[in-house]
Amino acid sequence: MTPRQTRQSGRQAAPGVSLNRALSKLGLCSRTQAEVLIAEGRVRIGGKVVRNAAL
Numbered sequence: 001m002t003p004r005q006t007r008q009s010g011r012q013a014a015p016g017v018s019l020n021r022a023l024s025k026l027g028l029c030s031r032t033q034a035e036v037l038i039a040e041g042r043v044r045i046g047g048k049v050v051r052n053a054a055l
Helices: 019-025 031-039
Strands: 043-045 048-050
Touching: 019 031, 019 043, 031 043
Parallel strands: none
Antiparallel strands: 043 048
């Protein structure tokens, strides 16, 4: 699996895309919901909690 690939969809986010937009494009939540999830520390990338939406 590549770094920006999800297990469920197998799709990749475009390089340079903010995390909230990537989550939205993958159909996981809206961009606004993604911002809240990120701010709450509920998003992990590579096992590390992400609190900044900019990748």
